[in-house]
Amino acid sequence: MQIKTITEQEIQQYRAETRGTAERIHFNNAGSALPPDVVVETVVNYLNEEAVFGGYETEFKYSAELDNIYPLIARLINANDDEIALVENASTAWGIAFNGISFKKGDVIITSEMEYVTNLISFLNVQQSQGVELKVIANDEQGNFPLHELEAAISPQTKLIAVTHIPSTAGGMIPIVEIGKIARRHNILYLVDACQSAGQIPVDVREIDCDMLSVTGRKYLRAPRGTGFLYVRKAVQDKLKLFFMDGFSAPSVSMEAYRPRDDARRFELYEKNRALTLGLGKAVEYALDIGVDRIWQRIQYLADLLRSQLQNIDGITVHDIGDQKCGIVTFSVKGIDSAAVKNKLGEKHINVSVGKAISTRIYMDKNHLSSIVRASVHYYNTEEELQQLCTELAAL
């Protein structure tokens, strides 16, 4: 189906609805995007009501809106409402899923070179504590994930395939749909880190065919910091260990037994920040109203344009490789440290970030990168902003 391109008029409207766009040129959307004003107002208004009417009383008043977050997120990723758990960030979401798996000595985890640091640490933890083996499938020379090598690496010991869709410090992407097909064919648990993906590119858990998927709110979804969610396929929920519970996650308790809820909210605890939860819901609604396919089309356009403009500037090396690229544009400036580039751009009211080697350890070490400059574009950025970034970089 033909995607209806976001018009110039719509861009101006989205910018008018985002007060931060008037203050700065924000290319740190992979760190934390500028939230729409309506998201901020939702959070602030809710906190004010709590202060005046009481926390539980305000929760009661907004119970329908708070419950509605689950169907909204379910729509965003094509899941069912009972497959979503709200958590504080992507690392918690991913950790609940990963640490819920019962590993034994000799089990094998397969991952890619793009895996995020949180996840890598957890792999090393079960490697050291439980004798689980880790296999890393490296990208080929062109920066593409070799699916045939994944297929060849699978053995009866393979317990889990875990990949990060969009890495923290590179513009390439991992083919999660194709990997999902392989995981399903071999009946292997499949965990996807979609932290940078949600709100940037359409994410469809049925198409990906993953068992678990983790997301944060503050990045491309434009939600407040301290929000995130976990998707767990219904059929897999009973297979994951629960390592903490309260009366919300296990509402049936007697002195003989307790029973967890029969939905993904068993992975949550009762107490959470309701103001932020509502803010997350607003942000999801905002993205759905625009259409994530339209957002993705614009992000690709801006990122491609930025890469080609950067390539024309003397002394700049763009590092992104691979056939499929996203809104994260990574580069370095000859003779100038990434942090210094970021600081100099900051003086001109341009936000970029520094991608550290630790964040994507395997990929960065393989490419001998200790850090990179990361300019991550969102749909509300403009061509004029790209031009301004390039002008400042050329002046460096």
Ligand SMILES: Cc1ncc(COP(=O)(O)O)c(C=O)c1O
């Ligand atoms: C690819 C990826 N996965 C996971 C995370 C962790 O997200 P959070 O900080 O919300 O735990 C990040 C954060 O930058 C990330 O880039």
